[in-house]
Amino acid sequence: MSKDNGSSVVYKIFSFVVLIVLAFLFIFPLYWIITGMFKPPAAINSPTPQWWPHEFTMRNITELFSRRTAPLFGEIALRVPGAIRWMVNTVFMAVMAMILTCITAAMAGYALAKKRFIGRTLLFSLIVAAMALPKQVILVPLVREISALGLYDNIWAVILPTVGWPFGVFLMKQFSEGIPGEMIEAARIDGASELGTFTNVVVPMIKPGIGALAIFTFINSWNDYFLQLIMLTSNSNLTISLGIATMQAENSTDFGLIMAGAALAAVPIIIVFLLFQKYFTKGITMGAVKG
Amino acid sequence: MSPELRRRETISGYLFLLPSLIFFIGFVVVPMVMCVVTSFFDANMDLNTPDKFIWFNNYIELWQDPVFLKALKNTFIIVVVSVPFTCIFSLWVASAIYKMREGLLSFFRIVFYLPVVTGSVAVTVVWKWMYNNYYGIFNYLLKNTGVISKNINWLGNPQYALWCIILILLTTSVGQPIVLYVSALSNVDNSLVEAAEVDGATNMQVFWRIKWPQIMPTTLYILIITTINSFQCFALIQLLTSGGPNYATETVMYYIYYTAFKLYRFGYGNAMGVILAIFIGILSAVQFRLAREK
Numbered sequence: 001m002s003k004d005n006g007s008s009v010v011y012k013i014f015s016f017v018v019l020i021v022l023a024f025l026f027i028f029p030l031y032w033i034i035t036g037m038f039k040p041p042a043a044i045n046s047p048t049p050q051w052w053p054h055e056f057t058m059r060n061i062t063e064l065f066s067r068r069t070a071p072l073f074g075e076i077a078l079r080v081p082g083a084i085r086w087m088v089n090t091v092f093m094a095v096m097a098m099i100l101t102c103i104t105a106a107m108a109g110y111a112l113a114k115k116r117f118i119g120r121t122l123l124f125s126l127i128v129a130a131m132a133l134p135k136q137v138i139l140v141p142l143v144r145e146i147s148a149l150g151l152y153d154n155i156w157a158v159i160l161p162t163v164g165w166p167f168g169v170f171l172m173k174q175f176s177e178g179i180p181g182e183m184i185e186a187a188r189i190d191g192a193s194e195l196g197t198f199t200n201v202v203v204p205m206i207k208p209g210i211g212a213l214a215i216f217t218f219i220n221s222w223n224d225y226f227l228q229l230i231m232l233t234s235n236s237n238l239t240i241s242l243g244i245a246t247m248q249a250e251n252s253t254d255f256g257l258i259m260a261g262a263a264l265a266a267v268p269i270i271i272v273f274l275l276f277q278k279y280f281t282k283g284i285t286m287g288a289v290k291g
Numbered sequence: 292m293s294p295e296l297r298r299r300e301t302i303s304g305y306l307f308l309l310p311s312l313i314f315f316i317g318f319v320v321v322p323m324v325m326c327v328v329t330s331f332f333d334a335n336m337d338l339n340t341p342d343k344f345i346w347f348n349n350y351i352e353l354w355q356d357p358v359f360l361k362a363l364k365n366t367f368i369i370v371v372v373s374v375p376f377t378c379i380f381s382l383w384v385a386s387a388i389y390k391m392r393e394g395l396l397s398f399f400r401i402v403f404y405l406p407v408v409t410g411s412v413a414v415t416v417v418w419k420w421m422y423n424n425y426y427g428i429f430n431y432l433l434k435n436t437g438v439i440s441k442n443i444n445w446l447g448n449p450q451y452a453l454w455c456i457i458l459i460l461l462t463t464s465v466g467q468p469i470v471l472y473v474s475a476l477s478n479v480d481n482s483l484v485e486a487a488e489v490d491g492a493t494n495m496q497v498f499w500r501i502k503w504p505q506i507m508p509t510t511l512y513i514l515i516i517t518t519i520n521s522f523q524c525f526a527l528i529q530l531l532t533s534g535g536p537n538y539a540t541e542t543v544m545y546y547i548y549y550t551a552f553k554l555y556r557f558g559y560g561n562a563m564g565v566i567l568a569i570f571i572g573i574l575s576a577v578q579f580r581l582a583r584e585k
Binding site for chain 1: 297300301303304305306307308310311312314315317318319320321322323325326329336338384387388397398399400401402403404405406408409410411412413414416417418419420421423425426428430431462467470471474494509512515519522523525526529530544547548551552557560561564565567568571572575
């Protein structure tokens, strides 16, 4: 708005005030989780809210870490509170999904962008069409397939479907389009193998794309509650989201305990998001299918 | 391209695609086909009992199932309310922030994305507390400002429950559209905007005549992803109301989950999945058409 006449200045101030209010409202639930975590039951179960805790208590956190013990990982003898085991599971799930997605999608995206082979257009249309499908609908029949594979209630049941989701391939294709064909050609003339060309020429050029996909997959996998809910059942296989949901069902009025759990689920992923948000923004914009 | 090179490209192309294709076919295409196939069967979760082929009976039953019809109606209310609101809200926020300094722009972008990153479970449980009949801040604030005279059991009241869900859904839906609109608006061709301003066009004219057509592809994409997300609204329902009270918040996605995993009517649940996919497909196609014509 280049013409700064009176009305546009008023509008600017007005919109800035509205934005600040909205920002406050959007941060509030998180603020409420974190302060709620330190409030004693008397403050939580009171009709008059304490906007800032009058006294801080560790009761909710100790309570969270005293329930539903499970082995630290696998079936080892060392037993830890459920929340710790769920955290181990969640990190394992998100990291595995991230690594596998990045490798397979980078390879496939490069092939779709730079190789001219029969069936390429058809395959790409199939991938785009699949992305427009409601993902949760596919996951329902997937439960039977996963059971048939003997993976039901196994952490891999929530990793493999995430890797299969074609968004990553689409994103990596968008990034690979930008590689100059001459560079690939030059590598070929120098006698580089196909795989050598990929790792030495292509991967360095699409690194920002891989970064974007990595962070995107990590966050989505961490928060994919529906998939986790239908695939995992036993206490030692739960993820942190699922564990908190289970605790919530068992102690639906102990909001202090539940806020401590919510904080445990949300704070690590928010930190990851803040650290890598530049890549993340790039991933969202590059992944948009332009009509 | 010589046939020899073409052959080599095809082989290496497919080798590069292979790892990804295994996952894509195994965990997307196969379930997709299975969803359609089992929708014609009387099937349960047990792999040992054979499924019984029952033609279109699942689909026929669906149109006589009052819970499904109610779920369909609620889902449409959610979509019809949340899709336009999300688009308009995020376009407004994006146009208000996209010219700001980098630091301020990032701040707002992060803030509006925060509910998405926080995760559906954490977001839902804190809203459950805020909506609580006795200890929730909504009742406290509304009573103290005189809007209501006695506490309302927001989630337990069929009149309000669906709107409470929609409100949470909105806060978790605007993050991605805002990021997309900010990027689309900053890519608008500035020379056109300047030329129009020299010719004396008002801000409104500049927006509708120049910027709006250029961000149309982004709007289309946002419409489609928001529609898909609203149709899939699940975690909020499962954690807050389980479809109640009296089916007031029953949605198709929650009912699919309920029939498949609580009633173990697997074929019936998949028939609903097929219907849901068809609806989303039709809506996406219509939105695509409308956007193309303009």
